[in-house]
Amino acid sequence: MFSKHFSIFLVFLFLTSYSIADTTSWVKSGYYFSSNEIEASEIKSTLFTHLLCAFAFINSTDYSIFINDSEYYRFASFTRRVKLQNPSVTSLLSIYTGGQNSSLFNSLINQSSYRKSFIGSSIRTARQFDFQGIDFCGAVPKQGKDLVNFATLLKEWRVAITSEASNTKRSELVLVMTGYYLKASDSLSYPFESMQKNLDWVHFAAYDYYLPKRDSVTRFHAALYGSSDWENTDSGIKEWRKRGFSSNKLVIGLPYHGYAWTLVKPGEGGVGRPTSGPAFTMDGSMSYKFIKSYIRGFGDGVVSRYNDTFVVNYFTVASTWVNFDDVEAIKEKVSYAKKNGLLGYSVFQVGNDDNWVLSTAAHEVNEDHHNRNRRLLIVVLVTALTATFLLAMVFFCYYHKGTVITITRMMYRLRIHLSAPDEGLNENGSDLIVFDYLTIKLATSYFSKENKVGEGGFGAVYKGKLGNGVEIAVKRLSKTSKQGLEEFKNEITLTAKLQHVNLVRLLGYCTKRNEKLLIYEYLPNKSLDHFLIDPRKSILLDWKRRVNIIEGITQGLLYLQEYSNFTIIHRDIKASNVLLDHEMNPKISDFGMAKLFEKYELEANTSRIVGTYGYVPPEYVRKGIYSPKYDVYSFGVLLLQIISGKRTSRYYGPHENMNLLEYAYELWMEGRGMEFVDPSLDDSTSHCKIMRCMQVALLCVQENSEDRPSMLEVDSLLKNESAYVGTPNVPAFSMKKLEEDKVDTLKSGFKFSSINDVTISQMLPR
DSSP states (O other): HHHHHHHOOOHHHHHHHHHHHSSSOEEEEEEEETTTTSGGGGSOGGGEEEEEEEEEOTTTTTTEOOOOOOHHHHHHHHHHHTTOOOOOOOEEEEESSSGGGGGHHHHHHOOHHHHHHHHHHHHHHHHTOOEEEEEEOOOOOHHHHHHHHHHHHHHHHHHHHHHHHHHHHHOOEEEEEOOOOOOOOSSSSSOOOHHHHHEEEEEEOOOOOSOOOOOOOOOOTOOOOTTSSSSHHHHHHHHHHTTTTTTEEEEEEEEEEEEEEEEEEETSSSSSOOOEESSSSSSSSEEEHHHHHHHHHTGGGGOEETTTTTTEEEEETEEEEEEEEOOOHHHHHHHHHHHTTOOEEEEEOOOGGGTHHHHHHHHHHHHHHHHHHHHHHHHHHHHHHHHHHHHHHHHHHOGGGGGGHHHHHHHHHHHHOOOOTTHHHHEEEEEEOOHHHHHHHHHHTTOGGEEEEESSSSEEEEEOOOTTSSSEEEEETTOOOSHHHHHHHHEEEEEEEEHOTTTEEEEEEETTTTTTTEEEEEEEOBBBBHHSSOOHHHTOOOOHHHHHHHHHHHHHHHIIIIIISSSEEOOOOOGHHHOOOOOOOOEEEEEEEEEOTTTTTTEESSSSSSOTTTTHHHHHHOOOOOOOOHHHHHHHHHHHHHHOOOOSSBTTTTTBBBOOOHHHHHHHHOOOOGGSTTTOOOOOOOOOOOOHHHHHHHHHHHHHHSSSOOOHHHHHHOOOOTOOOOOOOSBBOHHHHHHHHHHHHHTTTTTOOOOOOOOOOOOOOO
């Protein structure tokens, strides 16, 4: 009886929580412009939960709401038309308070009688045209008295809406607004407390950060992510949260438009290129529908590219550079909203879609999430029933002790049946291929010496070719390797979740016949260390190629630390773990030692110290503390190697008594930094200067992890020539500092760990 009641309790508890979570409305809204070329009845309203008809305006005489005569019919029929396909869609009247109306809006919020006229008129107009809510767009941040009166307007508006609904026995009108990007340094703000209390949600205008009519260089107008000096949606939403506005009342804006820029130098596409103004239109704006039509008109002459670091699409044609959001960007932004607890998304504007491609893509992301919830419900129900069965068995055994042996045997067989050597791998690496051992054996010519291309801490690496002609790289776990099953599983579970152009792609694995194999994409140019430490090969890496490698590694680490779903610390960034493809583009490999953080975690601790000589930061060696600054330190060491071609395992200087970091620091301090640099390098034609890279690298290898820049800051310092680069202190592991630290740690009672105490992945010289 107890087990039955317990099972019912579990199921009821989950169903209650699931019901609450599932019924919380996920907003899928879209703006419709009354002057748009499509009719309201043509909107595929089944893809939306809310549709906004734009725009009504403020009357300058009495601060009431008015609709242009030419648009009157479209407003009057909007609700009826959009409900033909989707009767449950909610319609909203959108009032524009920006542009020429901004001065009127400022006047009305500062005068009680004006506010009353505006509020009353907005409610009457919404009811007159059967709208179920009100939106106001264009209200910019305020300060001082304006900010206080803005808060008062929202409070009075909500009171009036509640009162009207009570008096007329109708549902309350929805009240929402559009909010804009705020910088951390902005003195202007919104009345966030009042907005939180009185608005149903806020549309975050996640677009138009950079415009060709205003900015003189190319920029992504709607980047989801970006460096610290770039306006982007992620930083904007974080700033709103920081100022006290809840994620669950934010709706992310999805732009169905892009911008065209006229390049000063035709064909020179990319970000940060000089421009002479807009292209195609007066302000450079282009609807998604027009952009796709333009691309199709060129046939194969235009190739649209997707940048997964910024989450944007772009292309270049002659002297024109266009950036916009295509399906990939839209899906990623909707996923971002889901993962970060936002309330939904808002399309600006629905008429710009091309055959509803973008709206369908956004809708499908939401459906996928809903289906996962349903699968979770099934799993929990099965678990509850299983728990009931097991509890029943326990009670049965207790009251029928003579059958204990039989039950025990049965449970033992069940455990044997459920257990497997590959437990956990299929679940975490569900998108990976489980290769047949014979297939890999044939592909590598029976793991022949001729096919062996390298040796690492994991074991041997072989080149192979599958039956379909695809070339692969196979890592074969050595029986004598210190990296065992845990690292093997770690490599699979982590790498399977990661997708980035600067990360090596794991294709699958094999665990048959006591073999543990990892199968990767094959990169023909092997690893970076093959070029850096070989004088004959290093000349192939001119400064332009090295800059490309530095930028690629930076983007890979940015993805791991900032832009993936979790914060991932690689813990083994080094030259041999940076592989090069046929175009010498870098890809970070070997995630066997990587650690995964939730986004809010700053650091962690371990008693098992792993890493590679010369790349491990002091806080990790001495106390087992690791954080994203671990990889920053390793990157700094690697950056010094890239500009110098020197190994970490050797000593330098007149007396050969300085490690790589000390030697670099001493030369830099004495103004002789170029003596540290590979003499074959020439940065005279590059935007990225060698001495700047050296200074940034020295900042990355500071003793105190707090003194090191983040990877976002590193990216900004390397790309932005005008950004201030701080003066580095003595780097970690200098001989003088080590002696001082020994004294300090002995006094404090801690055991001092030298660099030789570290369990390292390889002892090969770099």
